[in-house]
Amino acid sequence: MMKNLLKMKKFIKYILLGVFIMIASCSKDFLTVDPVDSIVADNYYKNKDEIRSSTAILYGGTAWFDYLAGLMFYAGDMASGDMYYTYDQEGQFFYFSFNSGNAHLTSGWKSLFRVNSYCNSVINDMPDAARKNGVSEDVINAALGEARFVRAWVYFLLTEYWGEVPIVENGSDLIASGDMMLPKNTRKSLYEFIRRDLAFAEENLPGKDEEAGRATKWAAKGLMAKLYLTMASDLTDSQSAEYFDLAKKYAQEVIDNSDGFQMIDSYKELFTIEGNNNSESLFALQMIGAGGYGLGNPRNTAWSRSSVIADQTWGGGKGPTLNFQSAFEPNDGRRKWIIMQKGDYYPELDKADGGYTYNIRTANPDDPNSPIENANQVLSHIKKYVIGKAADVNNQVGTDQDAGNNLYLMRLSEMYLIYCEAAIGSGNETSDATALEYINTVRERAGLADRVAPLTFAEVMHERRIEFGMESIRWFDIKRMYYRNAQAATEFLNAQDRENYYYAIPTSDENLMNSYAGYEIATPEVPMVIYSDQIKAFPIPSEAVVSDPMLAGEAVDYNFE
CATH class of the missing domain: 1.25.40.390 (Serine Threonine Protein Phosphatase 5, Tetratricopeptide repeat)
Known part of the structure; x- marks a missing residue:
């Protein structure tokens, strides 16, 4: 291979x-x-x-x-x-x-x-x-x-x-x-x-x-399952029930494939160079490590916290919202490989110094040349797709946003959860035995207890949010929620309090500053994030409309010849 x-x-x-x-x-x-x-x-x-x-x-x-x-x-x-x-x-x-x-x-x-x-x-x-x-x-x-x-x-x-x-x-x-x-x-x-x-x-x-x-044909079937699930989510469509059935059908066919596609045991391995094109990968962009600008995965640069972790880094200010952090169930085995929190140890990062342990802040006042890692506003950073320095991965990371780990667009585990969502259909829950088996297949890899009947829509959406956390497909889940019930989706987003952040309690105690006890949550009196009708559709770029003024007009049916 x-x-x-x-x-x-x-x-x-x-x-x-x-x-x-x-x-x-x-x-x-x-x-x-x-x-x-x-x-x-x-x-x-x-x-x-x-x-x-x-x-x-x-x-x-x-x-x-x-x-x-x-x-x-x-x-x-x-x-x-x-x-x-x-x-x-x-x-x-x-x-x-x-x-x-x-x-x-x-x-x-x-x-x-x-x-x-x-x-x-x-x-x-x-x-x-x-x-x-x-x-x-x-x-x-x-x-x-x-x-x-x-x-x-x-x-x-x-x-x-x-x-x-x-x-x-x-x-x-x-x-x-x-x-x-x-x-x-x-x-x-x-x-x-x-x-x-x-x-x-x-x-x-x-x-x-x-x-x-x-x-492969299985990738095509997988996107077909996702397409029909999206179409079905418009519950006002007279063919919604038919589309849910088709989404289940295609997802099941991919799960039952005869060509060796199957979920792998290690969630961690999915996002490494060694995990490229593993048996769970249905469609991934093929990244070339240290190949130059535009040829590799930019996430290692964009999301790495500091130069302790990566040779090129812009991720110090990025992190998981407090709402996302709170979504993890206790002992979820995926959490450490999606986001970093205090005490997490990563032997594959900063290998030259014996591995990397995440602290809220890292400082050595006795050595002004020592790297310093400051806290960000959410006291946590992103781990997914972050694979380290060139020395950590056999020079398969460059300094032009070009890491060598592939970037997923679709994994097999999504087929399991598409089946679950389609089995629920236009309702809010299902006792479908296969749907329960499939969501528990995903949860078992994460080390979590099985769901029991009835399986709810909210539980499936939660599982998707965690399983594919920081894989950049969450917006499409939000869109399906919006198609089902626009008001409910808008209220869900506005209730996230995503603008909440931590602020430090004034102290000179380095130990306190490096513990969650040294911080309190700040919540703006007036919500800063208020969702609007842009959930339905992003605005077409003004540059495109200037080039083609017809884009500002009404949409028309396409003539399939």
């Missing part, structure tokens, strides 16, 4: 130049790219290896980087109330005060449409050229399956953030027409567009690829 993984990551790294020449440098608009010149395409798609190298970039950080390094966790973890961070435009997601001019909203939008452009280039430019070169239909359709799967994922993200966005299938046609203005399309059209792409991917992707990390 390691040999195939390295082969794929080499494809991702070395194909970048060619892809940028053909695609990125020719971009005239955030929605489209120039068509690949037919002569270039004919000379490029000559065999299976060249075709697979063209799809390899779809899994790499470069195409996704501006999204995964910003909006992905600003929306997924901060806007949802799990991560505390108040600085500048990032902090606007914490306060839910961002508007259409927010730079991170704009870069996330551009990044996702950039990935869509890469997908469209493969979908539109590859097949004819490959056929001219005698490539088999099986190879062509498998590559199309990869591109359509990734495009489906991109559009799932776009519609869950912005609600209504334009469907762009073919930049060549737009450029040829000379009309680059596109209207938004309805959510109904977007969901159907996603469903069609996934149906094609499911039929044409293998159950297990020869190169670890590539999309």
Whole structure:
């Protein structure tokens, strides 16, 4: 597996130049790219290896980087109330005060449409050229399956953030027409567009690829389960019950897969380099450690507390909200691998000094050159995806936000919890024996007691919040809650008191300052975070609307020809 993984990551790294020449440098608009010149395409798609190298970039950080390094966790973890961070435009997601001019909203939008452009280039430019070169239909359709799967994922993200966005299938046609203005399309059209792409991917992707990390039919089925669960959550839809059943069906098929996908025993291992492309990973972005800017996982830099832990670090002010910290049940085995709290010991970090023990603050007044770690406002920092210095991981971490641990978009454990949520359906609880078995499978790995019937919607949402804590998918849970009951979801968010923080009691006692007893919780008299209708849809970036004024108009149904 390691040999195939390295082969794929080499494809991702070395194909970048060619892809940028053909695609990125020719971009005239955030929605489209120039068509690949037919002569270039004919000379490029000559065999299976060249075709697979063209799809390899779809899994790499470069195409996704501006999204995964910003909006992905600003929306997924901060806007949802799990991560505390108040600085500048990032902090606007914490306060839910961002508007259409927010730079991170704009870069996330551009990044996702950039990935869509890469997908469209493969979908539109590859097949004819490959056929001219005698490539088999099986190879062509498998590559199309990869591109359509990734495009489906991109559009799932776009519609869950912005609600209504334009469907762009073919930049060549737009450029040829000379009309680059596109209207938004309805959510109904977007969901159907996603469903069609996934149906094609499911039929044409293998159950297990020869190169670890590539999309499989099980990944396509997994996103199909998530899509139907999302569609079903609009309880006013006459097909809601049917969609819940389909979500259960697809989740069950993935759980019962015959290609070796299964939950692994160690929650900790999931987020390490050694855990890349493990049997629980259904879809993850393939990160290249120390490969340079845009090629690796930026979380190690963005979330590490200090230079004691990482060679490059911006995470001192970030941490879990007090509300998120209080959500953990006692003795939850996942907690230590999601967030750091006083006394936690991590032998894999700062190995040169015998490992790292988390303290609220670390100071050595007798040595002015000693590293100092100060408390943040929540007295806790993030552990998930934080893997240490280059020396800790065999030089698989660089200083350009480029750690080598993959970044998940979907794990198998999510299928277990999708089944549970779908089994509850439009109600508030279920006694479905399989649903109870599945949630307890997830809880058993965490060392927690079994749930007993009836299993409630709130319990499933709680389990998802913890199991996928700091994996940046919490916002999509909030959206499904909103589709079910907008008022209840808004009240839930506003009741989080996420703006609560700790302040230090004046003292010169270092021991007291390094214990929770030395701090008290501050609660603003007037709540600073008040949720609004932006839960339904984020504002489309003003830069995009200036480029395409039709985005300010009403959404229209897409014409599926």
